[in-house]
Amino acid sequence: MMSFQNRILRIYSILIGLLLAGVGLVLGQLYPLFVDNTANSLVNSKVEDISAYLSTTEVPKDIQNQIIHKVSFNDHIIESTDIQQTFWMFLFIILFLAFLIAIIIGASVFKKYAVPIEHLTQTAMELAKGNYRVRAFEDDFSGMSKLSKSINILARNLHDISVMRETEKERLKTLIENMGSALLMIDRNGETTIANRSFLKLFQLKFEDVDGKLFRKIGLPDQIEEFIDKLFLTESSNRQQLNIKKNHFTYYMDAYGAPVIGEHGRWLGIVIVMHDITELKKLEQVRKDFVANVSHELKTPVTSIKGFSETLLFGAYKKEETLLSFLEIIHKESNRLQALIIDLLDLSKVEQTGYEISKQKVYFSEIINSSIELTIHLADKKNITIETNIDEQVVILGETNRLKQIIVNLIANAINYSLENTMIKLSVYQNKKYGIFEIEDQGIGISKVEITRIFERFYRVDRARSRNSGGTGLGLAIVKHLVEAHQGYIEVHSEEGKGTIFKVYIPIVNT
Structure with missing residues (x-):
């Protein structure tokens, strides 16, 4: 693409050429008059000189007239031709030199003013494309300094606005993506425009599955689709608790929906925020x-x-x-x-929040042996054998009385839920981080459904047996909290009719 300077220089060259050509034509029209007058003056001067000379000779008068006439005619033609050639040559050279001088002057002037204008134009185009880092050259000699400064100020302001906008956009995106509640935004045509990470995770979807898709075609539960329909029909905010069944499990959601209103009251769509209140429902x-x-x-x-x-x-x-x-x-x-x-x-x-125990170095074997002594009479009543496999070198961090409470509860439970003439195995060993107490019985076992609930308060696998044994139903709940207070955890493996294995992990002493 031809630059602005070249375009204006070409137009200027054409105009100067036309102007000089016009001057040449005008001079060409005036030339005959000038030539004739000049030629007549020269011829008359020469004729007079020849006539004066011939009058002094003895040449007849008739011959003199013929000579004068012929000389006058020939000289006129010669003089006219010479003057024309000289004039046109001179005129061409003058006009050509004038054209060259005009072009040189014009190029210099245009370079001084056109280049800054072209640079400012390119800067403005870059700004229009969104490149707010570009800056115009501020030249005080071109007379464009005020315009350059104004464009630079505009560029800096646009850059600051774009940076602020990107920052706010990133903050909003981060907030939406990391908020714990599921968020869904649907435009006025029923197409999803925003779905955050919590929403996608809740319904096991990918962003590509929902972006720009009709909300009815992304596989939402019927209750949510009905809630969305209600928002579209009423065009007003609404709150509703939804029960969503997924993988044989019920999730309780507190859904809040509201219309999105743009400028001049234009209705843009709806936004829905869903809070997972399943845990609250469980706690309730x-x-x-x-x-x-x-x-x-x-x-x-x-x-x-x-x-x-x-x-x-x-x-x-x-x-x-x-x-x-x-x-x-x-x-x-x-x-x-x-x-x-x-x-x-x-x-x-x-x-209680902030409950702490007084930790000290304890040999796990001492806790186990002491707990067995406290519960052996219960095992003897049912002729239950307690078999031990204890690593005497396992040293853990904990409070003796609370650790004993944990072990006694687990052994007593194993005895209560075991049949007569069976065996209970106790093991103590360690890994890199924990000392592990393992107790295995040959009792009634626990179903997979009940395993997740055995640490609830007052929950009993066999209510009649546990109540007759004198249990309060709080033992395992206390055990779980005490293990967690030691920064440990407890595992349960069980099979109905075959028995149960409890594993307690307590942090060991770092040597």
């Missing part, structure tokens, strides 16, 4: 179950104590056998009630 259900279970567990011993005490007050105390039997029952139920209250207080304590 746990709270309800806890209240119901506590009430039930307290009701039984209290009812027994009240009933037997009332019977004694109405005269049964007079019979010694009845009195002793009733007092024994009251004592048993009061012990059960006391155990329940102690476990509740214990659980409440370990569940």
